[in-house]
Amino acid sequence: MSSFETIDPATGAAFAEVHEASAAEVDAVVATAAEAFAGNREWRVPHVRAGALTAVARRVEERAAELAELETRDTGKPISQARADVVATARYFDYYAGAVDKFEGTSIPLGPDFVDYTVREPHGVCAQIIPWNYPLQVAARCAAPALATGNAVVVKPSELGSMTPRVLAEIALEAGVPEGFLQVVTGHGPVGAALVDNPGVAHVTFVGSAATGRVVAHACAERLVPLELELGGKSPSVVFADADLERAVPVIVKALIQNAGQSCSAGTRVLVAAAIEDELLERLATALASQSIGPGSEDADLGPLISAAQLERAEGMLERALAGGARTLVGGARPAGQEGWYLEPTLVAGAGPEAEIFNEEVFGPVLVAESFAGEAAAIRLANATPYGLVASVWTADVGRAHRVAGAIEAGQVYVNSYGVAGGVELPFGGVRNSGYGRGKGLAALHAYSRVKNVCVAL
Numbered sequence: 001m002s003s004f005e006t007i008d009p010a011t012g013a014a015f016a017e018v019h020e021a022s023a024a025e026v027d028a029v030v031a032t033a034a035e036a037f038a039g040n041r042e043w044r045v046p047h048v049r050a051g052a053l054t055a056v057a058r059r060v061e062e063r064a065a066e067l068a069e070l071e072t073r074d075t076g077k078p079i080s081q082a083r084a085d086v087v088a089t090a091r092y093f094d095y096y097a098g099a100v101d102k103f104e105g106t107s108i109p110l111g112p113d114f115v116d117y118t119v120r121e122p123h124g125v126c127a128q129i130i131p132w133n134y135p136l137q138v139a140a141r142c143a144a145p146a147l148a149t150g151n152a153v154v155v156k157p158s159e160l161g162s163m164t165p166r167v168l169a170e171i172a173l174e175a176g177v178p179e180g181f182l183q184v185v186t187g188h189g190p191v192g193a194a195l196v197d198n199p200g201v202a203h204v205t206f207v208g209s210a211a212t213g214r215v216v217a218h219a220c221a222e223r224l225v226p227l228e229l230e231l232g233g234k235s236p237s238v239v240f241a242d243a244d245l246e247r248a249v250p251v252i253v254k255a256l257i258q259n260a261g262q263s264c265s266a267g268t269r270v271l272v273a274a275a276i277e278d279e280l281l282e283r284l285a286t287a288l289a290s291q292s293i294g295p296g297s298e299d300a301d302l303g304p305l306i307s308a309a310q311l312e313r314a315e316g317m318l319e320r321a322l323a324g325g326a327r328t329l330v331g332g333a334r335p336a337g338q339e340g341w342y343l344e345p346t347l348v349a350g351a352g353p354e355a356e357i358f359n360e361e362v363f364g365p366v367l368v369a370e371s372f373a374g375e376a377a378a379i380r381l382a383n384a385t386p387y388g389l390v391a392s393v394w395t396a397d398v399g400r401a402h403r404v405a406g407a408i409e410a411g412q413v414y415v416n417s418y419g420v421a422g423g424v425e426l427p428f429g430g431v432r433n434s435g436y437g438r439g440k441g442l443a444a445l446h447a448y449s450r451v452k453n454v455c456v457a458l
């Protein structure tokens with residue numbers, strides 16, 4: 001196979017051919033990156049890199065409409081969400097351009113006979129394997145800090161979302177990122193595997209499912225290559241009886257339906273104090289039922305799922321939950337009259353904390369509810385899945401907010417909110433099956449550089 005078709009999830013029709021890279025092509029791309037990294041002295045000056053990354057941000061803005069339309073066509077997401085992804089993309093390049101010439105080493109006091117200091121060095125060639133749900137935004141989130149710290153980057157997008165990362169690499173060249181520093185290789189899983197196994201690759205970032213993450217972690221262990229592992233989640237919104245439901249409901253709904261539930265950070269569990277269970281679930285059901293569904297180009301609240309397989313997988317999980325005694329309070333079906341792979345926003349209750357649907361990512365707009373009695377039970381339930389990516393706590397009690405935020409095992413906890421636009425500045429990553437390492441924020445500059453200590457005897 002030297003190429004494959006990419007499909008518009010709103011219609012199920014193919015709209016472009018994508019190249020499937022061969023093993024030899026992967027080798028050639030890594031060799032080009034290694035040569036660029038070794039040979040470009042000027043690029044080692046932080047403010048030179050900062051200048052080019054700022055130019056990338058401006059060029060992304062100039063091509064914003066084209067990027068957003070392409071992202072919507074390729075992934076099915078509502079056009080306003082694709083536009084927000086483009087804004088975040090430019091923001092990543094601006095943020096790391098602004099940060100990298102302030103990213104300093106330290107001097108360590110050892111007394112009058114020594115001078116000791118640390119420097120931050122790039123790894124070399126960084127391979128970045130990314131998923132289909134936010135192809136442009138995740139490419140930017142991984143590539144921008146890696147470029148800022150001086151690495152050469154090879155991005156392997158998902159076979160289901162290859163289009164915009166290719167344009168990003170084109171934009172980088174136009175904006176003055178030297179040739180070889182940002183390349184994209186397209187294809188299926190084996191292309192990613194060839195990249196991870198390539199001896200020229202010095203650092204790997206994997207963003208995707210826990211199952212593939214394990215395979216990539218094994219491959220990296222074999223070569224002892226450092227790895228950033230950003231995986232999935234089953235993130236809870238924990239709602240106490242004193243929460244402001246007027247404020248909470250639209251935020252919990254958005255945390256679910258963003259990208260039709262196909263976000264690693266989607267808020268897919270709602271844990272509610274027994275005293276307000278009926279009221280909250282009723283409000284959520286009403287709000288979910290009122291969301292519009294349609295093609296991303298029409299900017300409905302929810303677009304289609306990425307593929308027929310993804311829709312069938314979500315339906316299978318719903319069927320098993322219902323067979324196990326859960327009930328659907330709203331949604332659960334394909335909306336009538338749509339051609340693509342749509343699923344209504346769905347609220348499921350009564351599955352129980354042992355159920356598959358409570359523990360595993362559906363990767364569709366399915367919210368699972370469970371009630372609790374007391375703070376300790378809420379924390380137990382929040383921590384009861386194999387994942388730990390994001391959580392939110394809803395309460396008017398400031399002491400409880402901090403206690404629960406401290407006790408939840410997750411990489412990111414929001415209080416009386418869920419996500420902030422882009423979240424570019426905030427360190428992001430998981431615990432347990434949600435992975436390890438931290439991207440975004442200044443944390444990513446640490447991830448994409450390594451410390452060298454130099455000790456000089458005077």
Ligand code: NAD
Nearest residue numbers: 130131132157158188189192193208209212230231232264
């Ligand atoms: P996936 O694991 O199926 O694929 C991810 C990438 O890995 C793709 O590019 C794929 O081609 C590649 N790949 C497949 N097999 C490989 C192998 N053996 N070696 C190397 N690469 C290989 O994930 P997906 O279905 O594309 O994305 C959905 C998942 O991504 C969800 O679990 C979601 O939660 C997660 N995700 C996590 C984050 C985060 O930051 N934590 C962000 C977005 C998505």
